[in-house]
Amino acid sequence: MDFINLSSFQLITSKYGSEEGGTYFDEEESLAHDILPDRIIFYTNYLDYRSYEVYIHEGVLHVKKTRLDNYKLHDKAKVIEDTMDEEDHEELDQLWKRMEQDLVHT
Numbered sequence: 001m002d003f004i005n006l007s008s009f010q011l012i013t014s015k016y017g018s019e020e021g022g023t024y025f026d027e028e029e030s031l032a033h034d035i036l037p038d039r040i041i042f043y044t045n046y047l048d049y050r051s052y053e054v055y056i057h058e059g060v061l062h063v064k065k066t067r068l069d070n071y072k073l074h075d076k077a078k079v080i081e082d083t084m085d086e087e088d089h090e091e092l093d094q095l096w097k098r099m100e101q102d103l104v105h106t
Helices: 007-015 071-077 086-103
Strands: 020-026 033-038 039-043 051-057 060-068 081-082
Touching: 007 033, 007 039, 007 051, 007 086, 020 086, 039 086, 051 086
Parallel strands: none
Antiparallel strands: 020 033, 033 039, 039 051, 051 060, 060 081
């Protein structure tokens, strides 16, 4: 996860994170992401409702991706953990860059 700067992550979570979940509104995606004291949850507009939970464990950033197992089942679909692929890395990179630009570099 070389594209997420650890110090920027720590700055954002300490400054904007709250136990109730601070929010950052991504205008380009029209989505609100949750910022907590120890993690950031990025949501997407994909049909399977995938999300990326970024957190620190033993000084290293990690990502937990979740999505619906079958979005066509609607309310009966289950949220499952999944592995990140190239498309996920590209999506998370873009989501992170916008948040970092808006909250750290402005």
